[in-house]
Amino acid sequence: MNWPEAHKLPALFAGATLLPIAVLCWLGVRTLDQDRDLQRQRQRERLEVAAGRVALDIEQDLQQIEANLAAGNGIRLLPRGSVSPRQEPLLFQPDVPAVIVLPSPQLAAAAHLEDRNPFEAIRAYERIASIGAGPDRGEALVALGALLRRQRRFEEALRAYSDLEMLGAEPVAGGQPAALVAKQGRAKTFLESGDQVRLRREAAAFARALSAGGWLIDRASFELYQHDMIEPWGGPSADLHAVRRADAVADLWQRWRRGELEARGRRFVGRESSVLALWAGAPAAPVIALLDSDELRARWQAVWESEGLTVAVSRTDGQHLFGAANHELTLPPSETRLPFIMAIGSVSSTPATEDVFRRRAVISGIAVACLLMIAASCGLYRITTRELLLARQQSDFVAAVSHEFRTPLTSMRHLLDLLIGRDVVDEGRKTHYYDLLAGETERLQRMVETLLSFGRMDAAAHVWKLELLTVADVVYSAGNEFRREITPRSLEVDVDTDLPSIRGDREALSRALWNLLENAHKYSPNGDPIRLFARRTGATVVIGVEDHGLGIPVAEQQRVFQKFVRGDDAKRAGIRGVGVGLALVKRVAEAHGGTVGLTSAAGAGSTFTLVLPAEG
Ligand code: ADP
Secondary structure: OOHHHHHHHHHHHHHHHHHHHHHHHHHHHHHHHHHHHHHHHHHHHHHHHHHHHHHHHHHHHHHHHHHHHHOOOOEEEOOOOOEOOOOOOOOOOOOOOOOOOOOOHHHHHHHHHHHHOHHHHHHHHHHHHHHOOOHHHHHHHHHHHHHHHHOOOHHHHHHHHHHHHOOOOOEEOOOEEHHHHHHHHHHHHHHHHOOHHHHHHHHHHHHHHHHOOOOOOOHHHHHHHHHHHHOOOOOOOOOHHHHHHHHHHHHHHHHHHOOOOOOOEEEEEOOOOOEEEEEEOOOOOOEEEEEEHHHHHHHHHHHHHHOOEEEEEEOOOOOEEEOOOOOOEEEOHHHHOOOOEEEEEEOOOOOOHHHHHHHHHHHHHHHHHHHHHHHHHHHHHHHHHHHHHHHHHHHHHHHHHHHHHHHHHHHHHHHHHHHHOOOOOOHHHHHHHHHHHHHHHHHHHHHHHHHHHHHHHHOOOOOOOOEEEOHHHHHHHHHHHHHHHOOOOOEEEEEOOOOOEEEEOHHHHHHHHHHHHHHHHHOOOOOOOEEEEEEEEOOEEEEEEEOOOOOOOHHHOOHHHOOOOOOHHHHHOOOOOOOOHHHHHHHHHHHOOOEEEEEEEOOOEEEEEEEEEOEO
């Protein structure tokens, strides 16, 4: 068989298997793709429904806030620039009406004295402060504090500022709340006296008072206090959240005053448009609610988290406010009626359990189908190759048998022609030819009998004639027969004395031994001696034939006992045979309840043994 022929069958089987597997895999991939698309679509639908619910919840919350506004609850804008402080007090007011107070004659006189006679001036201010009421008192305390500081009478200055602080929100020094002016004065006193510790403490107290809000100050004043005083003096920075709220109110107030505020609305306002304002009641009496981005997030986070969503919110101009979503879905205000854009994603993109289950089922189904196909194909391939091998062995057998028959028949015919033709006159030669004729006939007969017996044994139709046999008898007679027929061969027969008897079929055992001896002869082309032996091993009798011939490679040692199987070396060396001898030996051994053994190495010879149970 040349290379392409030898590989044709496996290639055919591989092709026939791989093609449907490829088709199956392709179908599988397509199914999985479609399934994934379907899954994505379903996930998106789920996301849309959840996002719709979130938008609705937010809308309802905003409506609730607006209902409160309509009921008057919120920050009220007042025409004179101030804002109702009922809600959270603001850090500064949108607008502060200017307070212009002309100094009283006493105050003017005291001020006049400041340069020429500070002591007199101090006394004058103290007098006004102790007896005076209304704006004069505050102004006197402000001037007194400043003058005392200039005179470096710091403790007295501090006392003056403490008195001033008691006046609370009363406007002094051009409209500033007395309490804040007092704080400012106290801090300056510490600054000028070089008392850093008390200065920092005062700055912190000033910051607390300022951030409590509710003062009638504008943004400029607030920034002056915060950035030019509190912060340089070591106080904390302002709460950005509160600043944005106040900014947002100022923004809305200005729009309102310009007449640009609709009756109701929702809009991001303030310096960076970072605060969502909702208002109602404009233009007559606007009421506002404010939500900055932190508040928006805190207010609704639970809503989208409960739906398993992540939400990023940005203003309609695209400015990002908060949240980082993976943007699977964007809901613009046109869809939600909300005043911002929501970018929505799901927290986990893990598919639903049933989807995972279905995918796994499809994949395992395909895998199982592929495995089954491969297994079926392998099985079929094995059966086919076995059948092909058997068919080839059988045809080899037929060819070998024909050849085995033809050889003796040809020489018999030739001998008969010689004898019948009376060409041979010498009696000695005639006898020799007759002997040759007898030998060939014997060989032919033995071959036919071996084949017939094997045929019967193979078909389990052989009738075994078991009897008690003396092993030595069987072995010696086989040895003698061998010596008689294969004369030039040296055979050593080595039989232990005191061997037990065996129960066996004499003829079958003789035939088996003959086959082993004939093989030893055939496969020892150099004429090395052969040994026939019999010995006792435990409860068995071992009869064996040992030669030093070709030997059998390990890979072939199992196979040579199968019918029609001939060794590669035997075929290569052109040694005649039909491949049933060892199969017959094996059947005979098994029919006697025994086994066959083989020890062999290629090139070193072989020892075949029949291991038979001993009798008694
Ligand atoms: P045959 O001898 O007719 O080929 P057998 O069944 O008797 O068939 O033997 C099967 C094969 O076993 C042989 O073809 C040969 O390769 C191998 N064989 C048997 N006996 C021997 C031996 N004594 N030495 C080497 N090879 C042997």
